[in-house]
Amino acid sequence: GESVGLHLPTLSVQEGDNSIINCAYSNSASDYFIWYKQESGKGPQFIIDIRSNMDKRQGQRVTVLLNKTVKHLSLQIAATQPGDSAVYFCAERIRYAGGTSYGKLTFGQGTILTVHP
Amino acid sequence: DGGITQSPKYLFRKEGQNVTLSCEQNLNHDAMYWYRQDPGQGLRLIYYSQIVNDFQKGDIAEGYSVSREKKESFPLTVTSAQKNPTAFYLCASSGQSTGELFFGEGSRLTVL
Numbered sequence: 001g002e003s004v005g006l007h008l009p010t011l012s013v014q015e016g017d018n019s020i021i022n023c024a025y026s027n028s029a030s031d032y033f034i035w036y037k038q039e040s041g042k043g044p045q046f047i048i049d050i051r052s053n054m055d056k057r058q059g060q061r062v063t064v065l066l067n068k069t070v071k072h073l074s075l076q077i078a079a080t081q082p083g084d085s086a087v088y089f090c091a092e093r094i095r096y097a098g099g100t101s102y103g104k105l106t107f108g109q110g111t112i113l114t115v116h117p
Numbered sequence: 118d119g120g121i122t123q124s125p126k127y128l129f130r131k132e133g134q135n136v137t138l139s140c141e142q143n144l145n146h147d148a149m150y151w152y153r154q155d156p157g158q159g160l161r162l163i164y165y166s167q168i169v170n171d172f173q174k175g176d177i178a179e180g181y182s183v184s185r186e187k188k189e190s191f192p193l194t195v196t197s198a199q200k201n202p203t204a205f206y207l208c209a210s211s212g213q214s215t216g217e218l219f220f221g222e223g224s225r226l227t228v229l
Binding site: 008032034036041042043044045046049089091093104105106107108109110 | 121123150152157158159160161162165175207209216217218219220221222223225
């Protein structure tokens with residue numbers, strides 16, 4: 001899972017296995033969460049998002065689970081492929097009094113996923 | 118194709134020089150953002166703009182300046198006051214209906 005510090009958490013899996021990447025978020029007022037994938041030297045790409053009124057959302061090969069009780073978010077990737085190797089970031093949007101902070105996201109440290117053929 | 122274009126992709130600067138990073142989007146998004154990314158770390162917000170001619174400081178605005186004269190453009194100037202400017206800079210935009218940010222491919226600034 002993600003944590004504060006200079007060394008990113010890492011996850012190594014074999015091709016075809018399922019991967020689970022964890023993220024602990026900080027603010028109980030967050031109302032929206034996103035997972036991004038970032039390949040080396042490139043900008044982050046959107047994977048999947050979830051609103052705080054949901055606890056699960058599924059996409060193509062990916063599932064995001066949200067546990068608001070313990071402020072925990074996870075990304076599950078089914079049948080992981082070598083092309084899934086990248087750094088994965090979770091991000092939260094904090095709702096301020098009077099409304100949301102309109103797209104202003106706070107990012108976690110990231111987790112390095114390595115998929116071995 | 119619709120998207121966000123950042124330039125230059127690589128930039129070298131001598132200490133004491135100001136440099137400007139370009140960010141252009143054709144997604145018709147109202148909001149634009151600049152993030153900084155250091156090795157092994159997440160993205161930190163420098164400045165953001167929710168509408169033309171208006172912008173707000175993010176978490177690490179010191180040593181940076183921005184302008185938003187057009188909806189499509191949000192250039193970032195890294196000034197000589199920024200003590201540690203070597204980093205990967207990411208521009209993003211978002212529409213009103215979603216919280217998702219769309220990112221450019223980034224600009225890597227190195228101070229020599």
